[in-house]
Amino acid sequence: LRDGPLKGRRILITSGPTHEPIDPVRYIANRSSGAQGTAIARALIALGAEVIFVTGPADAPPPDGAELHRVETAHQMLDACHKVLPVDAAICAAAVADWRVASASSSKMKKDKGGLPKLELAENPDILATLSQLADQRPALVVGFAAETDDVAQNATAKRLRKGCDWIVANDVSPHTGIMGGTENEVTLITAAGAEPWPRMSKGQVAARLATRIAEALVPDAAP
Numbered sequence: 463l464r465d466g467p468l469k470g471r472r473i474l475i476t477s478g479p480t481h482e483p484i485d486p487v488r489y490i491a492n493r494s495s496g497a498q499g500t501a502i503a504r505a506l507i508a509l510g511a512e513v514i515f516v517t518g519p520a521d522a523p524p525p526d527g528a529e530l531h532r533v534e535t536a537h538q539m540l541d542a543c544h545k546v547l548p549v550d551a552a553i554c555a556a557a558v559a560d561w562r563v564a565s566a567s568s569s570k571m572k573k574d575k576g577g578l579p580k581l582e583l584a585e586n587p588d589i590l591a592t593l594s595q596l597a598d599q600r601p602a603l604v605v606g607f608a609a610e611t612d613d614v615a616q617n618a619t620a621k622r623l624r625k626g627c628d629w630i631v632a633n634d635v636s637p638h639t640g641i642m643g644g645t646e647n648e649v650t651l652i653t654a655a656g657a658e659p660w661p662r663m664s665k666g667q668v669a670a671r672l673a674t675r676i677a678e679a680l681v682p683d684a685a686p
């Protein structure tokens with residue numbers, strides 16, 4: 463482990479998409495690449511943190527130097543998070559599937575059976591809200607993300623209260639911003655103190671600045 467202001471601090475990061483099985487060969491997923499979570503993990507490791515990286519099946523290679531937990535489903539992701547507690551901070555960057563198939567088929571569904579399959583969905587657990595509202599072992603700092611297309615600060619402020627987390631990193635993912643799938647990001651950090659717009663910068667710079675803020679919050683006297 464590296465030296466740095468976060469030396470000795472355990473930080474959990476969720477990242478990537480989740481895959482929710484329909485049958486043994488099919489699943490419901492989303493397009494999350496895991497890039498944002500991975501960049502934040504690297505930035506925290508660079509500040510000396512012990513990073514526990516719980517990731518769904520993502521394209522991005524996982525960060526070097528993290529304790530890696532690979533999962534598929536939202537339920538597995540939540541279980542993995544529970545198992546690694548206690549942590550000093552939790553950063554929920556995963557794009558968790560909102561729904562799973564209520565009862566996935568244990569054998570491959572056949573189209574030559576005739577008719578169309580009816581997929582009944584069930585709601586997945588909200589990992590960010592669960593970690594934020596833990597009665598025991600709540601991390602000192604819980605951070606979530608919000609991708610919005612309008613009224614970004616207002617919607618993200620409401621989300622912060624609804625989930626019970628400490629901070630929300632909000633961004634505008636409207637197509638005209640070029641942020642989704644691009645290399646730059648323009649975020650607003652929502653805390654109890656209000657909304658703090660950050661200038662547009664690379665996603666790596668957003669990760670570094672967020673890691674610095676996390677260090678200041680967890681280790682108040684470690685300021686350089």
Ligand code: C5P
Nearest residue numbers: 554555556558586587588589590606607
């Ligand atoms: O509600 P929404 O999906 O917009 O919230 C996004 C935030 O909540 C992200 O930080 C995401 O990682 C987290 N989340 C979660 N579990 C879910 C849904 C979202 O941890 N089931």
